[in-house]
Amino acid sequence: MNVAIAGAGIAGGYLAGLLEQRGISPDVYDGRDHATSCKCRSCGWGVPMDINTYLTDVGLDLKDYLIEPMSPMNFDGLVAETPLCTIHKPRLLRDFAGAAGVKRQNLDPEKAEDYDIVVDATGITRALLPPCSSELTLPTLQHRVAVESNGNDRLGAGVYGNRIPGLGYLWIFPLGNSHYHIGIGGIGHIRHDSLLERFYRDSSGMFSFTGQCSCHGSIRVASPHYSTPFYVRRTRNDGTPQLVIGVGESIGTVSPFTGEGIVHSLECARILADSWPNSEDYTKAVLARFAWMKKERETLDYLLSPEGKSGPRMRDRWRFFRNARRSGIKLPMLEAFRQMGTLSQWVENPDL
């Protein structure tokens, strides 16, 4: 059976390693035509430390990629312990790719004809599957900056929702050697570049910022439930059947609240490898495993609707709290509920 994986990002690169262990040697394609200086898709590189359970499955070790723990972390002024860290994602992708032997070209439909099974691991592009039922995406702008302290303070890791009008947040993720990813993701009438400039201006008393690079991106925040179909069966030009099946962000395995997709795309790839190649079982398992993402997506829909102008409901606050708990962030319940309250301000001032 000929198998191709389109996309050597997190999901595709990891899946290739898992399939190899099961005696399947897929051909992996990735043109990597990203206009970024790290040659990867725009990303903050933030993950939970327990990503290591996935890495060890394919013979890798977090310590070879760990840049910096992100504990404590500032959430709109509230400082909490987290199990988060930053990793050298380009190096991880290189090591995934090293094992798989990636072909440096995109998989186009003509070449895809050669394969019995084609995996669409093309992330936001979703190059081979038909369009999904919802295309809700979060536009982003991220800078890599060198930060110099004007005193003794060090810029800490943080996530700030109250700096963003509309629905979104600003993140500060340390990359070692006084470098940081500072980015903004926001839905609505948000001027990402002027909000980042405002952040630099507001912080200029304490820190000096020197830009290294900048990239725009988009995150699929539709949730898996609204990113169907996960697979299609088609007939090739020579009359033989072909299965095209999605994995990772191409089928929406990203937290709609936070845009966190790395660890969830690894989990999705693991589910696909475990159910290979039973597409029905895979679909059921993904929808069940990420059912919470559907609820987060419904909160986004509500907050973006006219009724949502009155602010988050109790169930939205509960989902926010559950999200923090799921990520191992130790926000006290009352504080988490208060934080969610700031979300209503973002929505109430969409044109700021």
Ligand SMILES: Cc1cc2nc3c(=O)[nH]c(=O)nc-3n(C[C@H](O)[C@H](O)[C@H](O)COP(=O)(O)OP(=O)(O)OC[C@H]3O[C@@H](n4cnc5c(N)ncnc54)[C@H](O)[C@@H]3O)c2cc1C
């Ligand atoms: C600004 C920004 C910041 C983010 N920060 C974080 C974060 O800190 N933590 C986190 O967990 N998540 C973060 N995310 C989300 C995370 O990056 C993604 O959810 C995750 O990388 C998805 O992995 P993937 O393998 O499914 O897709 P991708 O990583 O997007 O990989 C898809 C690959 O497919 C390739 N491709 C595209 N078309 C084709 C084709 N036709 N043929 C072959 N290859 C193709 C692309 O070149 C790419 O390498 C961020 C996203 C953005 C935009």
